[in-house]
Amino acid sequence: MTTTPRDNPTRLRVAIVDDEPSVRSSLERLCSVMGMDATAYESGRKFLEALDNGAAPACLLLDAHMPELSGLDVLRMLASRGGGPATIVITADDGPEIYARVIAAGAVECLQKPITAEDLVAAIERAMACS
């Protein structure tokens, strides 16, 4: 049986990386209210620093387009470090290219904004199942 965030007695640690403050705070709020232990980061660099400092999220919600380090850059850097949390890329773009590229770079899921709670939970469950 797979672990779901909702019925897991130990709270699932989720990291959210998005340069857009409103998206970052709303996803953090949604994850928290659904019983997850959510931490938001404003850039890929901040998240990688947090990993270096001992943070160990089980799941990562990663924005595709960010200045400085893009979602793809973060995925590649995680891969070069020997892997990271199960990653769900969230993008405001349309089109299948981004989907193919992030999956190829190691992401488990790719969701297009805006995201319903149901889709998010389902994606996290799938991601956790895969990891």
Add this chain to the structure above:
Amino acid sequence: MRIKVSPNNNLRDLPLGLGLAAFVPVCLLGNLLGALVRFPEIGSAVLYPPYAILVAVLVASPRRDWPWYFAASVLTHALVGLSRWPLTWLLLADVANAARALVAALLLIRLFRGVPALDDMRSFALFGLAGVVIAPAVGATIGAANAIVHDMPASYGQMWVGWFVSNALTGLTMLPGFLVAVGNWRFVVRRRWSRARMLEALILVGATVVISALAFLPHFDGGRTIGVLFYAPGVPVLWLALRFGAGGASVGMSIVTILGILGAGRGSGPFHYLPPDENLLTLQFFLALTAIPLLCIAAVDSARTRAVQLYRSVLSSLEDQVAILDARGRVFVVNESWQRFASSGHICPLEGLQVGDDALVACQQVLRASEPDFERKQFTRRLHAGLTAVLSGEEKRIDLEYENPMNGERAWFTLRVEPRRHSDGGAVMTRANVTDRRRTQLELDNQRQALAHLARVGMLGQLSGALAHELRQPLTSILANAEAARQMLERNPRDMRPVSAALNDIMSQNRRAANVIDGLRAMLKRGETRVQSLDPSVLVHEVLEIAHGELVSRGVGATAVVSPDVPPLLADRVQLQQVLLNLILNACEAMDASPRSVRRLQVAAAPTPSGDVCLSVSDVGPGIPDALNGRLFEPFVTNKPDGLGLGLSIARTIVAAHGGRIWAENNPGPGATVHCVFASASTSGPAREPLAAAVLA
């Protein structure tokens, strides 16, 4: 510029037979008149009309006919003189006469290319030199040889003076009249003169004859003269000079001369107390000195009349409405077009102004009036200031343009005020209907606007992905917050605090999405141009917001550098956004080949040293290639494989329509910068706003 109005009515198309038929009797009469009064001692004529007749005919006829006129002249001379003079005397005199006439005719033709009009001082002076000085001197030099050849009592010198003065007097008094006659014979034949003018001419000629006869012919005993009478003929002759020009003066002076000489021949006249030869010579000088100022007056007055007629005909032929003001602003001349124009409650307070009205007072009345017409008052204020400045010499010219309905349709006019080029000062106002030009301009502006709109729509198409991205961000936040709020309520309906925070975020993100949609709508809409005061800082941030998605997806870091003291500018918001957006997209594309880590773009707004507003967009790309340098803003110039090359050209059109300028330059470091400079709202002022609005409308 000197405008010569040539009469061009001469004898060139008069048949020779007809010409000779008129020439012979007139010349015969002239010879008889010449023979009537002679210097008793030196024997030469006091006045020799055939000189004037022959010169006039030669000047006006084709050269192939000249021998015939010379022959006729010799014949008439022989008919009158053969009984008195030996043949050799006559022949030498004929040679002198022919040489004199030939010199006069050739000089006049050379100087005037035909019959001289004698209607200004220059032509009168040249005529005098040729017909009164040079030709008589040539004739006298040859003719006086008769004194030696025929061993006459008078010396060569006396004879020369006699010949010269009589022909100079003839040239002065009679030649202008004959020249005018041959120059205008068709004019006279066709009777273009009104009956009143004919009557006036006849009365004046009659009066001259009567007064001259009274002055010169009566013989008083005891050497008494009534001196004042000798000036009396001057009155009708002056009148003739002023009303009928050089021809009139010449006819009058000819009458005075003939009667004066006839009187002197009878031993009367002003100088009858002198010996006969001296009496005649003094009279000749007296007549010549009287003729010169009268002919000068005729010439000056003709020139003045011609100038007045010319300016009147030019003014009346103008479609534009012209009014001329004196130094105080009072109208003293208006052209017919101005008179025709009826005032109908127009914006311009000077319309309907007539001669005697005061333009400044007309403006002041509008300014003082309690009428609420703001536009009319505004225009009048500018007109009054401009008019005062031109009248005082502070301004060289003012041009005002205004719209005014005419016959129920839109119509545009320009009012130009320029200083009157006159020592007394004053101004010339010209009002022109420029509706056609304006309509064409409006049509052109309309097309430009349509093109700019198309470019804008195209640009938004290019940005569609980025714009969708921009909308999805707030939508993501809204949806996530709404889901969170719902779950919070499901779990603990009483605790509203966290729900409230989520709802606040929903509202703020909703506003953000609405702003994106509003911005898009404004860019997509082809609305009317609205010139308004814009804060450059707001403008820069709005544009960066629209471009945000594109900047992020291209990995370009953008910064806004807005100087705190940058003044507001007057412009259409959407059009300026379009310009900046175009520059930003160009900058992004220019950096496509640069590594993502270095892609940087800066949008700056700063005041210029002269107080204008400079907006600039810089990138760190490869810079402007040499091949495009200087041609960047021309249409269809591009280095993009799929670009039309219209973006920058349209940007330039928009900037120019705002009265600004745009240019690009390579940075000292990597990349290029495009600058746009606009007048600040304070310097462009209210006077410029309607213009800009009109250009863009």
